[in-house]
Amino acid sequence: MNPRPSRDVVRRAPKVLLHDHLDGGLRPATVLELAREVGHELPADDAESLGRWFAESADSGSLVRYLETFDHTVGVMQTAPALTRVARECVEDLAADGVVYAEIRYAPEQHVTNGLTLDEVVAAVQEGFDQGVEAAGGTIVVRQLLTAMRHAARSMEIAQLAVSWRDRGVAGFDIAGAEAGFPPTRHLDAFEYLQRENFHFTIHAGEAFGLPSIWQAIQWCGADRLGHGVRIIDDITVHDGGKVELGLLASYVRDKRIPLEMAPASNVQTGAAPSIAEHPIGLLTKLRFRVTVNTDNRLMSQTSMTSEMHALVEAFDYGLDDLRWFTINAMKSAFLPFDERLAIIDGVIKPGYAELAAR
Numbered sequence: 001m002n003p004r005p006s007r008d009v010v011r012r013a014p015k016v017l018l019h020d021h022l023d024g025g026l027r028p029a030t031v032l033e034l035a036r037e038v039g040h041e042l043p044a045d046d047a048e049s050l051g052r053w054f055a056e057s058a059d060s061g062s063l064v065r066y067l068e069t070f071d072h073t074v075g076v077m078q079t080a081p082a083l084t085r086v087a088r089e090c091v092e093d094l095a096a097d098g099v100v101y102a103e104i105r106y107a108p109e110q111h112v113t114n115g116l117t118l119d120e121v122v123a124a125v126q127e128g129f130d131q132g133v134e135a136a137g138g139t140i141v142v143r144q145l146l147t148a149m150r151h152a153a154r155s156m157e158i159a160q161l162a163v164s165w166r167d168r169g170v171a172g173f174d175i176a177g178a179e180a181g182f183p184p185t186r187h188l189d190a191f192e193y194l195q196r197e198n199f200h201f202t203i204h205a206g207e208a209f210g211l212p213s214i215w216q217a218i219q220w221c222g223a224d225r226l227g228h229g230v231r232i233i234d235d236i237t238v239h240d241g242g243k244v245e246l247g248l249l250a251s252y253v254r255d256k257r258i259p260l261e262m263a264p265a266s267n268v269q270t271g272a273a274p275s276i277a278e279h280p281i282g283l284l285t286k287l288r289f290r291v292t293v294n295t296d297n298r299l300m301s302q303t304s305m306t307s308e309m310h311a312l313v314e315a316f317d318y319g320l321d322d323l324r325w326f327t328i329n330a331m332k333s334a335f336l337p338f339d340e341r342l343a344i345i346d347g348v349i350k351p352g353y354a355e356l357a358a359r
């Protein structure tokens with residue numbers, strides 16, 4: 001019998017975060033202060049109401065409407081000091097939440113409105129991450145993932161930018177934005193370039209669109225991981241009597257151990273899952289897919305790694321062993337060199353869970 005860990009135990013457990021958007025994780029008070037500095041108009045004028053506005057507006061059941069809220073975060077992240085501050089606070093908040101390794105993504109092309117170059121954007125974010133890691137006393141390791149927007153046409157440029165920063169803090173590439181109507185194959189040249197460069201990438205797929213999007217991401221584009229991938233459930237049939245049948249794509253994803261970057265709270269907000277309790281993560285975990293737990297956008301979902309994991313504990317009766325399994329899954333799937341992944345698993349994650357289990 002697995003005793004349910006309390007929220008405080010979940011907070012103290014080492015956690016790994018692979019899917020978190022820099023422009024989706026600002027502190028409401030920071031959005032307010034930065035907006036005042038640049039004269040950006042916001043829909044609320046105190047931190048509490050603004051936090052509520054983000055959560056309620058994102059709670060629309062539609063990915064497209066969810067994404068509209070980012071106008072107010074991206075709008076205040078257009079200078080190097082603002083990007084550095086947001087990046088530093090991101091690391092501080094994650095470290096305080098018990099995250100020991102994080103890959104944080106954002107789209108550099110969205111931060112050049114006031115004249116920064118793409119390179120200056122990445123440098124400003126890296127400066128903030130370095131400051132945050134130092135402030136956290138080195139208890140967390142952080143890498144950048146550079147995202148290209150799927151409706152735009154800058155993916156090749158962003159892929160080249162990511163590769164040029166590969167030894168300076170950037171570990172991978174991603175595409176994000178509205179999914180329906182913007183298949184990943186539009187960016188095939190970028191993905192082929194990244195493969196030739198032996199670089200890593202993940203693709204948001206199977207969130208607002210179904211199996212064809214996942215199939216393209218894996219079989220045409222060669223994605224190492226899937227952002228969300230929730231709709232893989234459409235290729236799984238549970239028969240009366242409990243027998244489970246996997247279609248060819250679902251079998252492939254499980255056989256190849258392709259990591260699913262699941263973010264339950266976000267998935268409920270965008271309508272990709274009806275509720276946490278009915279989230280496909282329950283069945284996919286039972287079937288031993290390579291499931292990982294993520295926050296996606298901490299501001300829009302008013303969430304954290306602790307909240308996500310604790311919500312799963314309550315919905316599915318998970319114990320510390322399950323949380324450790326999610327965490328090791330995530331660390332195994334990180335875009336960090338193998339020896340560094342192993343060092344965090346053996347040196348931080350396993351001892352951290354062993355200590356909690358011994359209490």
Ligand SMILES: O=c1[nH]cnc2c1ncn2[C@H]1C[C@H](O)[C@@H](CO)O1
Pocket residue numbers: 021022023024063067070074105106107110147176177178204207266296297
């Ligand atoms: O869950 C998501 N699906 C698709 N796109 C997303 C999601 N969360 C954030 N984004 C977009 C909005 C951001 O401005 C962009 C880069 O972080 O990525």
Ligand SMILES: [Zn+2]
Pocket residue numbers: 019021176204227296
């Ligand atoms: Zn995302």
